[in-house]
Amino acid sequence: CGRDLKSGGARLLLVVFDNEYTAMTGGQPSPSREIPAERITESLGLRTYVVDPADVKRSVEVFKRAAAEAESSGPVVVVSRRPCVLEALRAARRSGVKVPKYRVVADACRACGICYNLLKCYAITRLPNGKAWIDPSLCNGCSMCAQACPYDAIKPEEPEKIKGWLELWSKA
Structure with a gap:
């Protein structure tokens, strides 16, 4: 107690x-x-x-x-x-909201490892040079990697999709 x-x-x-x-x-x-x-x-x-x-x-x-x-x-x-991201992904499909995918800007990435060591996201892979790579087929658009990167090296592929997706996810 x-x-x-x-x-x-x-x-x-x-x-x-x-x-x-x-x-x-x-x-x-x-x-x-x-x-x-x-x-x-x-x-x-x-x-x-x-x-x-x-x-x-x-x-x-x-x-x-x-x-x-x-x-x-x-x-x-x-x-x-x-809310569970899987439920948000289902709601996005039903409502036609596009889920943004994130990518690593290779020139900005300093190979610090925060995104793949701290977050343990299955979409983020460590490349042989230590830099990160995000598999777009596994990215669920949560934006946590972009928030965690101290070098601003992770960006959405289509920034205009972010707001609608994050609003949907917060209400899923």
């Missing part, structure tokens, strides 16, 4: 990954009643943050703050919430 964690002096950072679906095989919506995880954790007296993992910069800031708080004053919860 959250109160036991607090009173026991636990130094814990708990992360809840909420993609609004259950971990079943077909992407079924949850059969349970919708109760936000933060309502539960806050009712247990736990300090709780909610982040959208698609906002990489803010997510990193919140995780750093939460980790420091957990170390100094006890258990902290971070709820990472974003």
Whole structure:
């Protein structure tokens, strides 16, 4: 129980990954009643943050703050919430929204490895020269690689498609 964690002096950072679906095989919506995880954790007296993992910069800031708080004053919860990208891709197909694909600008890439080491995205491959390459057939348009690249070396192939796709994904 959250109160036991607090009173026991636990130094814990708990992360809840909420993609609004259950971990079943077909992407079924949850059969349970919708109760936000933060309502539960806050009712247990736990300090709780909610982040959208698609906002990489803010997510990193919140995780750093939460980790420091957990170390100094006890258990902290971070709820990472974003609709399942697979459901967003289905909605995009149904509504005709084009999903943007990202590419690496080879001349700008400094082979730092952040995109393929930090994100672990299956669409990003490390080339023999250390630079990254994004397989367009595997890219789901999430934009996290572009946000994470400190050299601004990852760009959408068709920038005009971004806004509609990101809006759709946030509401999927």
